[in-house]
Amino acid sequence: MANLCEICGKGNNSGASVSHSNKKTKRKWKGNIQKLKAMVDGRPKKVKVCTQCIKAGKIERAF
Structure with missing residues (x-):
């Protein structure tokens, strides 16, 4: 599975140090992706979401 946010699609970026x-040497910047339980179609499911989407309230947490 890719290291991508399932809401906004944020993932890794590449560039150079x-x-x-x-x-110049190649390097990666990793997005701050967290695994959490969220309500998807009325059921709790584990999803990968970036912290910006969590803070913005784009996902409903399942406790």
């Missing part, structure tokens, strides 16, 4: 001498 740049040193003082301007050398």
Whole structure:
């Protein structure tokens, strides 16, 4: 399974670390993806959601 938010699709970004001498090496920035139980179609289900979607209230938590 991919490391993606099931609500907004946020995942990993790639780019380069740049040193003082301007050398570039590949690196990844990982999205802050959390596993949690949420109500999906009236039933609790484990989903992967980014913290921005959790804070914005785009998901209904199942306790």
